[in-house]
Amino acid sequence: MTKNNNNKLKIGIYELTGCAGDALLILDCEKELVDIFQAADIQSFLMAKSDNIDGELDIALVEGSVSTEKEKKEILDIRKRAKTVVAIGICACFGGIQAAFLDEKEWEANFKEVYGNIKMKHTKPVQSKPIDEYIKVDYYLPGCPIDKEQFLSTLNRILRGNPPELYRFSVCVECKWNENDCLLNKDIPCLGPITRAGCGSICINHNLPCVGCWGPVEEANIASEFQLLREKGFDHDFIKKKMANFSGTGMADFFGKLKGEKG
Numbered sequence: 328m329t330k331n332n333n334n335k336l337k338i339g340i341y342e343l344t345g346c347a348g349d350a351l352l353i354l355d356c357e358k359e360l361v362d363i364f365q366a367a368d369i370q371s372f373l374m375a376k377s378d379n380i381d382g383e384l385d386i387a388l389v390e391g392s393v394s395t396e397k398e399k400k401e402i403l404d405i406r407k408r409a410k411t412v413v414a415i416g417i418c419a420c421f422g423g424i425q426a427a428f429l430d431e432k433e434w435e436a437n438f439k440e441v442y443g444n445i446k447m448k449h450t451k452p453v454q455s456k457p458i459d460e461y462i463k464v465d466y467y468l469p470g471c472p473i474d475k476e477q478f479l480s481t482l483n484r485i486l487r488g489n490p491p492e493l494y495r496f497s498v499c500v501e502c503k504w505n506e507n508d509c510l511l512n513k514d515i516p517c518l519g520p521i522t523r524a525g526c527g528s529i530c531i532n533h534n535l536p537c538v539g540c541w542g543p544v545e546e547a548n549i550a551s552e553f554q555l556l557r558e559k560g561f562d563h564d565f566i567k568k569k570m571a572n573f574s575g576t577g578m579a580d581f582f583g584k585l586k587g588e589k590g
């Protein structure tokens with residue numbers, strides 16, 4: 328990694344299409360924020376400073392999905408300038424809510440229904456996709472928004488030249504640690520078995536089912552969860568909508584292979 332005159336790594340924090348919740352979460356690290364700005368040379372962070380520079384970077388943290396032609400160019404430019412790219416948040420990692428509709432015709436019909444025949448002057452909207460549809464991503468930090476402790480530990484490790492250590496198990500594990508009764512046993516559709524841990528099973532702790540907002544866990548057995556929910560009487564479209572809600576391409580791709588199965 329190259330260091331500037333101050334011997335600090337150069338970092339850029341970018342926001343594409345999303346709610347800006349991950350950038351806000353970084354800003355919300357009030358106690359640690361001064362340390363972060365002292366440990367690294369923050370070259371670009373629109374939400375935090377106005378003197379932003381588009382130069383070469385050691386690390387780019389990118390929030391949000393790619394939803395316009397302008398953002399396509401932006402993400403390619405970020406990749407060109409950054410040695411390491413980290414996708415932060417569910418939208419950058421998997422597309423998020425705005426990537427729920429994957430069929431091109433379905434997306435175009437939805438767009439037309441909402442916006443009519445409007446012509447955008449500054450940029451052309453495109454079907455929303457996670458950033459790895461366009462560039463190579465080095466690390467993924469999911470969450471909706473990301474978790475503060477995981478963010479600080481990830482940044483700390485990357486600044487020291489180490490890969491981040493993220494949870495590689497599902498929400499069910501955290502749910503068991505928290506001694507919750509399983510909602511699936513009560514026939515409540517919970518996506519905990521296929522969702523990456525990290526949130527502390529916060530929804531189930533409050534008796535609400537997991538809707539998958541941290542995205543799919545590695546090697547998620549989506550077919551098995553689908554089958555289980557079908558056996559519990561939920562129909563194909565209900566399950567598809569539930570799984571496609573947050574995870575965009577992450578879980579909904581599975582349904583492309585299920586053509587013909589309806590219930």
Ligand code: SF4
Pocket residue numbers: 498499500502503507508509510511512517518519520528531537
């Ligand atoms: S309630 Fe949900 S997260 Fe908890 S064990 Fe059951 S399926 Fe897993």
Ligand code: SF4
Pocket residue numbers: 498522523526527528529530531536537538539540541542
């Ligand atoms: S929806 Fe699931 S992953 Fe998201 S916060 Fe709730 S329990 Fe955690």
